[in-house]
Structure formats: structure tokens, C-alpha cells
Amino acid sequence: MKTVVITGGTDGMGAALASHYLRESERVVVVGRSRVKFEALLAALAADDPATTDRASFIAADLSLTAESRRVVEQIKARHERVDVLVLAASFIRQKRHETVEGHEASWVLFFVSKYILTTGLTSLLADSDHPTVVNISVPGARVEAIDFDDLESVRCFSFIRSNAQQRRANELLGILATVENPTLAYLTWGPRRLVKTSFAGDVGWVMKMSSVILGAVAAQRPADAIEPIIALVADPPTGRAAYRGAARVPLVHGPHDADDAYRLATAIKEY
Known part of the structure; x- marks a missing residue:
């Protein structure tokens, strides 16, 4: 039985993956904000297989919030001896800069810092797996210069596009750190091939929300369909770093200072 940890596992692709692995009789740890959504997901599965409740847990x-990410790591380490698959799917879209009670920019922390904390914090548990895999749902392909190391939290200038590009590039570089720590790890930066139907959780304007609704109705795929490439990759993961759009492998973006930039990010996170 595998142990699968899924952040953002109560909605969209995260919930679809949680449902899939529970149906496959794996042990699933769901990390999310809504226990109500988790209970609803579990109730739907338990109607067919009551044993599902014994294999599922919620944090x-x-x-x-960085303190919350670190608490999650400690709870997982206290309850489990091994993690086979870590899926980083938590999402909350913000069009404007938002500072948390910890004094950090919310999107930067959610979309990168939390992923860094979870990936590095669970290194020892992943190392105990025969085929350790991290699936980082963060569309690959951001440009090399997307990170502003002098303004990681976008204090001087914030835009959704700039923030998104910086997070995506940082998550590709996180793979360097993760695979150095564990050479047997499969670190997959993954994005869907096309739009996915979701509840679109976030603090966004009406234009973005309406655009999402319209495009979703016309062109979006169901989460259950979107995750099929992830399931296939987890079943037979490539060792090392790799990037995918849907089922298609795409080139990793290489810059002249990738290793230095990755360790520069790691140094910055120590201040959180």
C-alpha cells in the first residue's frame, strides 16, 4: 500500500487524485482548508467501499502560512513512516498582492514556499519509498530570469503575471534541491494540457471569474480526465527532474546559474 500526500486535495484535480488513489486502496493524506469538502468526498467513496475511511486522513x-506548512510536515512525520507520492496541488488565485498575518506575500508562500517546506521537510520519508515521486502542479516553462531575488515578495511591484512566472520558475529550481537530497526521487513539474474545470477558488475580479466560467463551459476538461497523465507518471516515474504538459514531456528550462539560483532560494527560505 502506497502513502500518497495531496495538498489541495478537496477540490479540482487534487480531489480527483485523492478519489482515484483511495479507490485503488492506497493510503491518502489530504491537506486542505475545508474539512466539509473532505468529509463529502469521503462519504461518496465510502458508500461503495466502507474501508475507504480507514485509509484516508485529513490535515x-x-x-x-509558513507555520501551517511546517505543522503539516510534523504531523505527517508523526503519523507515517513513509511517503511514496507527494502531490503539490493547493491553489488560491489572487490578482492583487496580499500580506498574511505572518507579514509575507500570500501567493509567493502558497505557490512556492509551502512547496519548498513540504518537499524538503518530507525528504526522509520520501527516501524510504522504493519509487519516491513529487508531482508539483506548476506549469513548466517559465523564463530563466523570472525570479527577482531582490524582491521575492513583490513589495515594489506586483502583477499576477509576474508573480505567476516567478513561482513557476522557483518550483522548477526546487527540483534541483530535491533531487540532490534524494537522487532516486522523481520530481515532476506538471501542468495540464488545457483548461480544467474547477471551482476557481480565489480572490479575483469579475472579469477573470466570468472568463473562467465561459471558457470552462466551452473548452475545459473534467478533473478526472485531466489527472490521467499524472496517474500514468506516478505508476512508472522517471528518475530525476522532468517536466510535462499533460502526457507530453517538455524540455526543462536551463539557465547558466540554475544550481546557484536554487541554493539562493533555499537561503532565502531560511528567513521564513
């Missing part, structure tokens, strides 16, 4: 957390 309530707001991963835009």
Missing part, C-alpha cells in the same frame, strides 16, 4: 491547513 486542515492554510498553506499560505
Whole structure:
């Protein structure tokens, strides 16, 4: 039985993955903000297989807070001897800069810092797996210069596009750190091939929300369909770093200072 940890596992692709692995009789740890959504997901599965409840657990957390991410790591380490698959799927879209009670920019923490804390914090448990895999749902392909190391939290200038690009690039570089720590790890930066139907959780304007609704109705795929490539990759993961759009492998973006930039990020996170 595998142990699968899924952040953002109560909605969208995260919930679809949680449902899939529970149906496959794996042990699943769901990290999310809504216990109500988790209970609803579990009730639907338990109607067909009551044993599902014995294999599923929930950790309530707001991963835009670093203290919450560290608490999640400690709870997982206290309850489990091994993690086979870590899926980083938590999402909350913000069009404007938002500072948390910890004094950090919420999107940067949620979409990168929390992923860094979970990936590095669970290194020892992943190392005990025969085929350790991290699936980081963060569309690959951001440009090399996307990170502003002098303004990681976008204090001077915030835009959704700039923030998104910086997070995506940082998550690709996180793979360097993760695979150095564990050479047997499969670290997959993954994005869907096309739009996925979701509840679109976030603090966004009406234009973005309406655009999402319209495009979702016309062109979006169901989460259950979108995750099929992830399931296939987890079943037979490539060792090392790799990037995918849907089922298609795409080139990793290489810069002249990738290793230095990765360790520069690691040094910055120590201040959180």
C-alpha cells in the first residue's frame, strides 16, 4: 500500500487524485482548508467501499502560512513512516498582492514556499519509498530570469503575471534541491494540457471569474480526465527532474546559474 500526500486535495484535480488513489486502496493524506469538502468526498467513496475511511486522513491547513506548512510536515512525520507520492496541488488565485498575518506575500508562500517546506521537510520519508515521486502542479516553462531575488515578495511591484512566472520558475529550481537530497526521487513539474474545470477558488475580479466560467463551459476538461497523465507518471516515474504538459514531456528550462539560483532560494527560505 502506497502513502500518497495531496495538498489541495478537496477540490479540482487534487480531489480527483485523492478519489482515484483511495479507490485503488492506497493510503491518502489530504491537506486542505475545508474539512466539509473532505468529509463529502469521503462519504461518496465510502458508500461503495466502507474501508475507504480507514485509509484516508485529513490535515486542515492554510498553506499560505509558513507555520501551517511546517505543522503539516510534523504531523505527517508523526503519523507515517513513509511517503511514496507527494502531490503539490493547493491553489488560491489572487490578482492583487496580499500580506498574511505572518507579514509575507500570500501567493509567493502558497505557490512556492509551502512547496519548498513540504518537499524538503518530507525528504526522509520520501527516501524510504522504493519509487519516491513529487508531482508539483506548476506549469513548466517559465523564463530563466523570472525570479527577482531582490524582491521575492513583490513589495515594489506586483502583477499576477509576474508573480505567476516567478513561482513557476522557483518550483522548477526546487527540483534541483530535491533531487540532490534524494537522487532516486522523481520530481515532476506538471501542468495540464488545457483548461480544467474547477471551482476557481480565489480572490479575483469579475472579469477573470466570468472568463473562467465561459471558457470552462466551452473548452475545459473534467478533473478526472485531466489527472490521467499524472496517474500514468506516478505508476512508472522517471528518475530525476522532468517536466510535462499533460502526457507530453517538455524540455526543462536551463539557465547558466540554475544550481546557484536554487541554493539562493533555499537561503532565502531560511528567513521564513
